[in-house]
Amino acid sequence: MFQKSTMSPRENGNEPETIIAPSVKVEGDFVSEGNVVIEGMVEGSLRTSRDLRVGERARISADVGAAxxxxAGEIRGNIxxxxxxxxxxxxxxxxDxxxxxxxxxxxxxxxxxxxxxxTEERSVKSSRVEKGKHSEPVLEKEEALAHEEKPKVINTFFTR
Amino acid sequence: MYYYIYDSFLTDKKYERVIASVETRLTDLGISGKIGRLTPFTNAKGLIRDETRRGVQTIVVVGNDETIAKVVEGIGDTKLTLGIIPIGTPVSIAHSLGIPEGAEACDVLSKRLTQKIDLGMVNGRYFLSQVCFAGDNVSLESDGKFRLTMLAEECEVTISNLRSVVADDGAGHTAGDPMDGWLDALITPRTVGLKNVFQRRADKVPSVIPIRRMSVTAAEPFAVIADGREFMNDTLSIEVVPEKLKIITGRERMFA
Known part of the structure; x- marks a missing residue:
């Protein structure tokens, strides 16, 4: 009765709860329970249970975890x-x-x-996806052979 | 049983008419009560303590944001309900809570929609809305887990509990939900003159970082404004106190 029936964009999860702007650097273990937008710098580790957007000017030197x-920016660390x-x-x-x-x-x-x-570790070796070229993932030869009994479509899409 | 706390500035002649209309409306609605006045010799904490002994359950602040700050500091550790009748300026706290100014606030008061909201605490003092200070030459550390470094030459830090619009980037970003158990640290780059004109819009966007506890340290004492009240310190310990205050809100409030 006392609660508003419509939820705000933030409660709906449409609006980021954390924004690290270009003017800020975060050092340490950053853990969030909401959507995160990074436009600045992060060093250490970065984890969120929801969505993450890394902007074009963002520089992250951290292990990253998200849903x-x-x-669009640079990440140096495992994802x-x-x-x-x-x-x-x-x-x-x-x-990685x-x-x-x-x-x-x-x-x-x-x-x-x-x-x-x-469950099954399937790895794709990818070096650089060249500009303008339509690239496909290449399975490492030995690993591809090891998994040959049950061929599986890798859930991967490449877009221009 | 309602107890009304009037701020000292309301004795000014220009508020006579609005005070009269508020009191008439309160009588019409059957919610009038005893009035206490803040003076240089009486503080809100003392008034609230005395009236709580007499069985008062609802304290109503009549005044502006600074009046609310004074009363929240005194009401923080009690189980009283807080109501607000905003008069004067600024009244941004009442606006966030969906309470109209003057006599119209009496109708919100009589409907008595109450919610339990979080309070913030800075160096042992409660605050309802926000704490602001300059971000230059200060070190910010959240819960001992991560440290924030400001890359902009000058910036302003706001630790916000109540919801407010934080960026004029067109996206309408807001921060500060007093019912989520978090405070929001807003770090806004501050630029002046030509630099402000040529700076990219993206560079002016504030950072919004949810925190539960934050320590702020500086080599020298710096100015801090908590809910409109200024003080100086070289160390700040800021934390959220979840569901601490029962408050009467309006339907137009800026949170759920």
């Missing part, structure tokens, strides 16, 4: 995303990536190991 993430990771053309990743769904725009670069299965 979903859209990355664990429980659902969906999207790399925009300006994204630069220096570290673990996610369920991986979307890479042309121009984005990943320098590390990519794992996309929770």
């Amino acid at each position: 979903n993430a859209v990355v 664990v995303i429980s659902e969906r990771l999207e790399l925009e053309p300006t994204a630069k990743i220096y570290g 990536v673990k996610t369920k769904v991986f979307i890479v725009s042309s121009g984005a670069s990943v320098n590390g190991r990519i794992s996309m299965d929770e």
